[in-house]
Amino acid sequence: MTYLLLATSIGYSQVYNDAAKISDSTDYYLEIGLFNKEDKKSYNKAILFTEKAIEYAKKNSLNNKLADCYLQLGNIYYDLEKNDLAIDYFIRAVNLFNKKEPKTNLALSYYGLGKCYLKKDNIQVAEIYFEKAASLYEELNFLEAIELINLQKGIIKKEKKNYIAATETLKSVIENLTDDTFLTTKTEAYIQLGEIELIQKRYSAAINYFNLANTTNSSNKTDFELTKRILKQLSIAYEKTNNTNQSLLYLKKYTHLTDSISSHLYSYESENMINKIQFDEQLRTIEQLDKDKKSQQKTLRFSKLISILSIALISILSLLSLSLYKNNKIRTSTNKLLKDKNKELTIEKERAELASKARADFLSTVSHELRTPLNAINGITYLLLQEKPKASQLNYLKSLEFSGNYLLNFINDILEINRLESDKVIVEKINFNLKELIENITISFKEFIHENNIKCHLKIDESITTNLKGDPTKLSQIVINLLNNAIKFSKNGDVWFTIKKQHEDSNVIKLYFEIKDNGIGIPLDKQDAIFDSFSQGSVEINRTYGGTGLGLSIVKKILELMGSTIHLKSESGKGSTFSFELEFEKGVKSEIKPEVKPTIKNLTEKIVLLVEDNKINQMITQKMLEKKGISCIIIDNGEEAIENAKTNHYDLILMDVHLPGINGTEATTEIRKFNTTTPIVALTAISLNENKEMLLSFGMNEVITKPFEPEHFYNVVIDYLTNTELSNS
Template identity: 30%
Template sequence: MSIIITGIYTIYVLIICSIKKREGAFIVLIGIIIFFITALNDILYTNLIINTAYIFPFGLSIFVFSQAFIISFKFSKAFIKVEELSSTLSGIVNNSPVGIFRSTPQGRLQMINPSMVKMFKYDSVEDFIGTIDNLGKQVYANSEEREKFKYLITKDGFVRDFECENICKDRSIIMVSINAYAMKNEKGDILYYEGTIEDITERKRAVELEIAKKAAEDSNRSKSDFLANMSHEIRTPMNGVIGMTTLLLDTNLDKEQQEYANTINQSSEALLTIINDILDFSKIEAGKMEFEDIDFDLRKVVEDVCDLMAIKADEKAIEFGSYIDPEVPSLIYGDPGRLRQILLNLSGNAVKFTVKGGVFIQVLLDKETDTDAYILFKVKDTGIGISIEAQKKLFQSFSQVDASVTRKYGGTGLGLAISKRLAEMMGGDIGIESSEGKGSTFWFTANFKKQPECKKIEVTPGDMKGKKILSVDDNPINLDILNGYLKSFNCRSKSVLSGKEALMALREAHMNGDPFDAAILDYMMPYMDGANLGIAIKEDPNLKNVKLIMLSSRGMRGDAKKMESIGFIAYLTKPIKRNQLYDCLSTVFGKITIKAEEILSQDKKSVFITRHILDEIKKSNIRILLAEDNKVNQTLALKYLSKFGLCADVVDNGKKAIEALENKDYTIVLMDVQMPEMDGFEATRSIRDIGSKVLNHDIPIIAMTAHAMKGDENRCISAGMNDYISKPINPQIFIEKIIKWTEK
C-alpha cells in the first residue's frame, strides 16, 4: 500500500520537476529518499525481519518537513520577487519625468519623487515635504482650486487632467495638470491621494499663443477690410473738397476770396497727407502694404519732390537743391510712389527743422549689376541737428525728438517710421548722421531694376472736342467735379450714380446710334463696384469698344494690374487733378506706342495708362537732334542721354542737320561747332534764316565745342545759338541745359 502511495507521489514529483526546474530537482531528491525509506519499510515488515511500525511515521514526518521546507523556500523566492518589484517601482518613481505624489486629505505630503522637487524648485524631497504642511494654502495659487480638487476626487474616486496654478518655492507660478485617485479603507474613508502632476506651463502658453495668433490674423483681416473702406470713406469727401476748391479757383474771385480758396485747398492737401500717413502706417502694421512695379524716370521723381519742397523752402527763405550723379540710371523699374513718399518725408522734415542755410538732396549710385541698380539717397540740411541720445528714438512709431519739438513743429511722428519700413521693403536701409546744432544727413538705400537704355514712348495727342464721356460715381460731388472738367475740355458728358444706371445709359446710347466714346468709373460703389461694372461692359459685345478709365479713392497697390487685365485703358487715383485728367483723355483718344529694343513682343500694341506713364509721355515728347561728327563724342552724348531716359537722332555734319530739321519737328538741337561740309555756325545761321525750309526756325540750339576760350560763348550766341557747353562735357550741366531749354 505504501508503495502505491509512494508511486503516486513520485508521479507528482516528476510533474513538479518539469515545472519547477531547480525547485523540482530538490523535490525529486526528497521524493527518492522517501521512496527508499517506504520500500525498505515494506520489505522489512513483510519479511518480519524487524518491527518497522515506527518507520512509517518517521517517513511521514520527513515528508511533512520536506513539504514545509518547500513552502518556505517558495515564500523566500516570492519575497525576493517582491523586493525586486519594489526596487523597480522605486526606480520608475524616482526617474519619472513627471511628478509623483501621495498626500493626505488634510494637505500634507507623504511621498514625492525628485521630478516634483525639481518642478517646484525645492532643494530636496525632505525640504519639500518638511516645508509644506497645507497644500491648499502653500502650493495652490487659489485655495478654492484645492477644494474643487478634493470635491471631485471624493465624488468620483479620481480626477483626470485637473488643471490649476501652483506656487513654486521661489514664488513663481506654474500651470499644472493632475491625475490622481483616492485610496480608501474598508469603511470607505479616504486614507490618502496618489497621482501624477505635470508642468504644462509651456504647453498652455503655446496654446494661448496659437489662439492669440489666430485672433491677430482675424484682426488683420478685419483691419485690412477696415482700411480699404476707411480709405474710400476718407478720400471721397477730401476729393470733393480739393476738387471743388480747384474749380472754384478757376472762377472769377476777388483777391480775398481767392486767398480763402487757396487756404482751403492747401489745408486740404495737408490734411490728406496726414490721413495718408495714418493709413499707410496702419497698412504696414497689418502687413498689407503692397508695392507697384512699373517703369518710371528717377530724375522726374526727384525733380517733382524738389519742385514741391522748393516752394516751402522759399517761404522760409532757405535754399533747396538737388544733385543726381550722372552714373545713376534714370530709367528704372519699381514703385515711384513709395520712393517719392520717402523723399517727401525726409525733405519735408529737413525743411521744417531748418531755419537758415538750406536743404540738399543727393542721389548716388551705390552699386549696380547688369539688371539692378542699388541707389543711395541723401537728404542734407543745415538745421538744428539731433543729439546722439535723441537719434535712438528716431524711426520709431509716433516718436519725435522730444515733446517741445512736437509743440513747436507739429507732426504725427509717423513719417520716419513709415520711411524706414518702406526702405526695408525696397531692399534697402535707412539711417542718420547728425550732430546737435550742426545739421543732419538722412540717407536711405533702395534696389531697383534697370530699364533698357533706349525706351521711348511716342504719343500723337487726340482731339477731345465732342467726345461723349460717361461718368459713374455714387458721390454727386465727384460727378460735379468730373462734369466741370469735361465741360472745360469741350467734351459731351453724362453722369450716373450707379453701375446699373451706367449699363442702361451705355446700352441706350448704343441703340440710339450715338455711343459713348469712354467711361470714367469710380471703383468703390455699392452693389456693383467699378471693377465688376468694367467686366460687365467688356462682356457686352455692343459695349466692349468703350474706353474705360478707372478712378480709385482706395489706391491699393496691385489694383492697376487688375484693372488692366479686365480691359481698362487707364487707372488714376483720386483726388484727380484737372491737367492729369486732360493728359489722360488726350492720350486715350490719341495714338500711343512704345519703341524699345528687345522689350516688347510684336502683339503689344498699347500701353496701360497711369499717372507715371503720363509723366513719361511728357518727357518722351522731347525729340533731340545731335549733330556731331566724332564717333566717340556721339557715343558719349547718347550714353548721357540714355541715362536720363532720352534718345536722339544723330547726324555727322551741319548739312545733314538742316535736312533732318526740314523733315521732322525736333524739340532741341545739340550742335557741334566744328564739322565737315558745314560747321555748326553756318548750320545755325541757315536754321535761323526764315527763308530756309526747316520746320521750326526758333528751335533751341545748344552749342557743343572744344573751344573754351574767352569770347567763344559770345561767338556762339552771336551765330544764333541759345546756349553753350564746353568739352569735355559735364553730364550734370549737359542734362540741366537740355531740360532748361525743352521746358521753355
C-alpha cells in the first residue's frame, strides 16, 4: 500500500525538472527506484536504482539512509512475492534503524516482516512482528496505521479458523477508519468479512459484504486488482445461491475488467512515451558518467598495483627458482603422505566421536528412563516394609530392597560417568572442614565395616589445622569409592586411611591421600585396565564380590578434572594401595552455630500439592505423606497446577519436572509470578543435561532425585513444612 511508504511517489514531470539539480545521491536514486516501482511497475529498474542508492549510502556511511534503502528493497521483493529476499532486507533495515526512539520506517519494517511471514503461513512469527509494529505506531500516535495492523490480525485469526474473533476485529477496523485515505484498507476488511461468511455458507451475508466492498472501492478507480477480487467473489457467492444470472453478470464484469487493464496500460504508455524517452536518456547519461569515472579509478589503481607486483614478483621468483627444483619432489611425496594420513585420522576421529556420543546418549537415556520404574519398586517396597509383613514375606522384601538399592547405585554410577565425560562438570571452590568431612564419611561406613569384620585405621596429620577451599563433594566421591573397594575386597582384614601434609605456604596447602588394604590385591597384568569403565579384573571377582566396575573409573576422571592423578601399588594376594595428591587454597575458619530444629506438633493441618503425571508415583508419594498425617492434593499436569495454585493455599508444592504439556520448570516460573512464598520442591529422575543449580534457577527451593530415599524425602518435606509453620506463626 503506497500510503504506508516513508518516501511518497513523485510525478514524472517533477523528476524530470529536478534531475539536473540533484547530484548522484542516495535520495535521488531512492526516488527514481520508487517511481519505477509505483508508477511504471518496472521492478527490475526499481531494484537497480535502489541498489545504487545503497551503494552511495554505504560509501558515505549514511546508516539511516541505508536503512531506508533496505526497507524499499524489501517492499519491492514483497510485491514480486519473493518473500525470503524481502525478509532478509526488512531485517537489515530493522538492525540499522535507531530503536531508542519510535520511527515510522522502523514500524514499516516490522509490518513488512509480518506480511512476509503471513504469506509463508508462519502465523506465529507474523503475529510477533505485527505486535512490534503496532507498539511503535501507538508511540507515534498513528492510530490509522494501527488499524492496518488490526486488519492483518483479523486475517490471521481467519487463517486460524477463529471466525468469531476475526469478524469482531475486522468490523472494528471498518468502524475506526473514517478517513478516505484508507479506503483500500476498509475495502480489504469488507472482502475478508465476505470470505468468512462464504466459508460459513451464509451466502446472503457474504453478498452484502462484497457489495459494501464494491461501493467503498468505487472511488479508488486505479486499484484494478482489488476490483477484480470483489467481482470474482460476487460471482462465486451468487452461484452458491443458485442465482445464475447475477453470477454470470459479475463474471462478465470480471472478464471485461481483466481485458481493459491491458488496454489502459497501453494507453498510459503511449501518452507518456516522449517524456519517458527523454527521462531515460538522462538516466543513461548519468549512468555512463558514473561508469567512466569508476573505470578511470580502476585503471589507475590497477596500474599502481601492477608496478608493485612486478617488482615483488621478480624478487620472489629469483629466490624461489633456486629452491623449488630441490624441494619439489620432496614436497610432492610429503604432501601426498600427509593428505592420506590426515584423511585416515579424520575418518577415525569422526568414527570415535560418533561412537562416544552414541554410547553416552544410550547410557544416559537408559539410566534416566530406569529411574521412574525403579522409584515405584523402591517406594512400594518401603511401604510394604512399614506394614509389618509376615516373617516369610520379610526375607523377600529385604531381598527386593537390596536389589533396588544395588540397581540405583549402578544407575547413579552410569550417570556420573556420562556427566564426567560430557565436559559439563564444574569444580567448585567452597570453604569446608577436612576433618569433619572425613569423619562423616567413615561414620557412614560403620555398618559396612562391621559386616566385613574390618579393622579401620584412620590417621589425619595433626598439623592440618586450617579449613580448606575446594570441592568437598568431589573429594567425598573419591574417598567413598576407594574406601568402599578397600572394605569390600579385604574381608576380615585391615584398611588404613592416611592423610599427610606435603607442603604449605601462606595461601596454599598440598595434601597426600592414601587408602591401603591387605585384601585380595590386583594382578600386575590387570592394573592398567582396572580404571576402565565396567572393569573389575575378572569375571570371578564380579561374581564373588559384585559391583559395577565403575568406581575406579569415576575416581580417575574426577582427579583428572581436579588436576591430579591416581596411583596404584598392588600385588595379588597382598593387598592394594591407592594414593593421590591434591592442592587446596586455605579457607576461612567458620563458626559453627548449633542448629535448633523446631518441633512440629501437628502435621495433619498441612496440605501438600503433588504435581505428578505417573499414577504409581502418585500413589507412592501420597501414601508416604499420609503416613506422616500430611494431606495431599494430586494434579497430573502443569496447566491445572498453575490455575489451582492461584485460588488455593498450600504449605508445600511437590513438582515433577517432566510433565506432559507445560513441564515442571515452566509451571514453577508461572507460579512464581503470583506466589513467591510457598516452597516448591522438584521431583526428577535427573538426566545428564539437568543439574540442581539449573532447576533452582527456575524458582524451585530444593531438588529430590527419583527414586528418592524415604529418610531424605521426609527430611526435606518436614523441613520446608517446619519453615512454613514458623514463618506463618
